[in-house]
Amino acid sequence: MNKLTSYTIKEIHKAYRDKLLTPTSFVDLCLQKAKQTSELNAFVTLTEDIAENHGIQSEKRFYIDKNSKPLDGITIGVKDNFCTNNVRTTCASEMLRDFVPTYDATVYSRLRESGACLVGKTNLDEFAMGAGTIDSIFGPTRNPWGYKRNDNSWRIAGGSSGGSAVAVSSGACVAALGSDTGGSTRNPAALCGIVGLKPTYGLVSRYGLIPLVNSMDVPGILTRNIDDAAKILNCIAGPDNLDSTTIKKKFKPVTMKEEFDLTHVRIGIPKEYHCEGMSPEVLDTWRFVTDLLENQKAVIKTVSLPNTSVSIAVYSILNQCEVTSNMARYDGLEYGLRTSEDYSTEELYASTRSQGFNNVVRSRIFSGNYFLLRQNYEKYFIKALQLRRLISDDFKKVFKGDGAVDILLTPTTLTDAPTFEEFSSKHNRDQCAFQDYCTQPANMAGIPALSIPIRLSKNKLPLSLQLMGPNLSEELLLNVAKKIETIVQFPSLESVNLN
Numbered sequence: 001m002n003k004l005t006s007y008t009i010k011e012i013h014k015a016y017r018d019k020l021l022t023p024t025s026f027v028d029l030c031l032q033k034a035k036q037t038s039e040l041n042a043f044v045t046l047t048e049d050i051a052e053n054h055g056i057q058s059e060k061r062f063y064i065d066k067n068s069k070p071l072d073g074i075t076i077g078v079k080d081n082f083c084t085n086n087v088r089t090t091c092a093s094e095m096l097r098d099f100v101p102t103y104d105a106t107v108y109s110r111l112r113e114s115g116a117c118l119v120g121k122t123n124l125d126e127f128a129m130g131a132g133t134i135d136s137i138f139g140p141t142r143n144p145w146g147y148k149r150n151d152n153s154w155r156i157a158g159g160s161s162g163g164s165a166v167a168v169s170s171g172a173c174v175a176a177l178g179s180d181t182g183g184s185t186r187n188p189a190a191l192c193g194i195v196g197l198k199p200t201y202g203l204v205s206r207y208g209l210i211p212l213v214n215s216m217d218v219p220g221i222l223t224r225n226i227d228d229a230a231k232i233l234n235c236i237a238g239p240d241n242l243d244s245t246t247i248k249k250k251f252k253p254v255t256m257k258e259e260f261d262l263t264h265v266r267i268g269i270p271k272e273y274h275c276e277g278m279s280p281e282v283l284d285t286w287r288f289v290t291d292l293l294e295n296q297k298a299v300i301k302t303v304s305l306p307n308t309s310v311s312i313a314v315y316s317i318l319n320q321c322e323v324t325s326n327m328a329r330y331d332g333l334e335y336g337l338r339t340s341e342d343y344s345t346e347e348l349y350a351s352t353r354s355q356g357f358n359n360v361v362r363s364r365i366f367s368g369n370y371f372l373l374r375q376n377y378e379k380y381f382i383k384a385l386q387l388r389r390l391i392s393d394d395f396k397k398v399f400k401g402d403g404a405v406d407i408l409l410t411p412t413t414l415t416d417a418p419t420f421e422e423f424s425s426k427h428n429r430d431q432c433a434f435q436d437y438c439t440q441p442a443n444m445a446g447i448p449a450l451s452i453p454i455r456l457s458k459n460k461l462p463l464s465l466q467l468m469g470p471n472l473s474e475e476l477l478l479n480v481a482k483k484i485e486t487i488v489q490f491p492s493l494e495s496v497n498l499n
């Protein structure tokens with residue numbers, strides 16, 4: 001079983017064909033693993049019956065109909081902010097604790113159409129606001145790396161898609177969906193030693209993803225290797241009539257090359273990403289991979305993204321403004337929590353929203369309203385939009401014209417996974433400002449980015465790097481990442497020792 005948790009989709013399918021394994025038995029193994037590791041708190045809801053049923057359907061297609069689909073018998077976790085028909089979708093918030101949607105998010109229905117089997121809905125920071133998966137009404141998610149029972153020094157999983165990252169890294173599923181607004185897929189992937197891909201904005205439908213920041217949200221993909229991420233992307237990407245912001249052009253599936261040649265690929269190292277607080281180990285890992293790529297004949301160039309330093313402030317203003325508007329729908333009237341029938345309308349709004357949201361959500365609504373006040377609107381919101389344009393233009397410039405590069409290489413996070421104690425002693429705003437320093441700019445520019453694990457730190461925790469490229473450069477990013485993956489041979493977490 002432990003070895004199985006490190007198999008690729010291709011290897012699992014081969015094992016099905018060779019009858020060394022069947023979809024139903026694999027689904028059972030994953031469910032067992034999820035239960036065995038339940039104290040990591042990766043799942044909000046384990047969908048056992050659904051998983052078994054999906055496994056049976058896959059098995060029939062595999063062996064009886066002989067007409068299998070690309071993800072048949074492949075177990076998945078879905079972050080609990082994607083709507084799933086008849087399966088509760090909570091956003092880890094009191095507000096939606098009992099909310100059961102009547103429709104599926106497009107990404108989930110596409111995974112299902114491809115044969116994937118749903119193991120469960122995964123934990124997150126309330127409404128995906130956070131960088132640690134510690135602010136959930138179901139309690140924090142724990143990082144499996146270095147985890148020991150009854151040891152208080154356990155590490156955070158990263159966030160906000162920490163449940164999805166832990167479900168994949170601990171072997172409870174092969175792949176998972178996260179969402180990425182400022183780094184929420186790449187950040188937990190980095191801290192849990194797996195691959196996290198944030199596709200180009202609009203390449204993957206947001207329909208059914210409960211919105212945080214509509215202009216930046218992208219469904220993300222978490223897997224244990226690059227080939228699997230490419231496979232999942234090929235199943236979920238492409239236009240969707242239900243999301244008017246999806247790119248209208250037909251999606252051309254990405255092709256993974258067995259032997260990708262890095263000669264002449266131009267890789268930029270943005271100097272502004274050498275920032276305060278970056279650990280020497282991260283810096284060293286960044287240098288190590290830069291040298292490694294140079295040895296493979298890639299062309300390395302130092303580049304500048306001059307507006308990086310304002311990016312955290314700009315992100316935080318725009319985030320809070322959109323959050324304010326998005327959270328207005330939770331009023332106790334249509335769906336979600338309703339505190340009492342006896343109140344006046346105003347009292348009902350106030351009591352529902354104060355009981356339904358945690359401090360983080362309430363404080364973002366509060367600041368967002370402040371930034372949007374008539375007297376502040378120009379000073380904050382409009383200014384932040386102008387700066388966002390400059391941040392986005394910085395990327396356009398490095399990817400075009402004289403001296404251009406094809407992709408950028410940076411760290412994903414500034415350190416390895418902090419302990420829960422260390423992380424939770426800081427305010428949510430400071431946690432995000434620190435953790436998301438390298439990830440948020442890609443969301444503001446809408447460009448694709450992925451995180452790939454490289455090696456272990458002195459603490460025996462994953463250290464990861466990020467690749468970013470121009471819009472729709474997923475194929476190049478994935479191929480370069482695969483080359484790195486093949487060379488560095490990052491160790492897989494074979495077994496989570498819970499004894």
Ligand code: GLN
Pocket residue numbers: 128129130131159160179180181182183184185212319432436
């Ligand atoms: N940490 C960031 C925030 O809280 C990003 C969250 C996300 O990507 N969902 O806003």
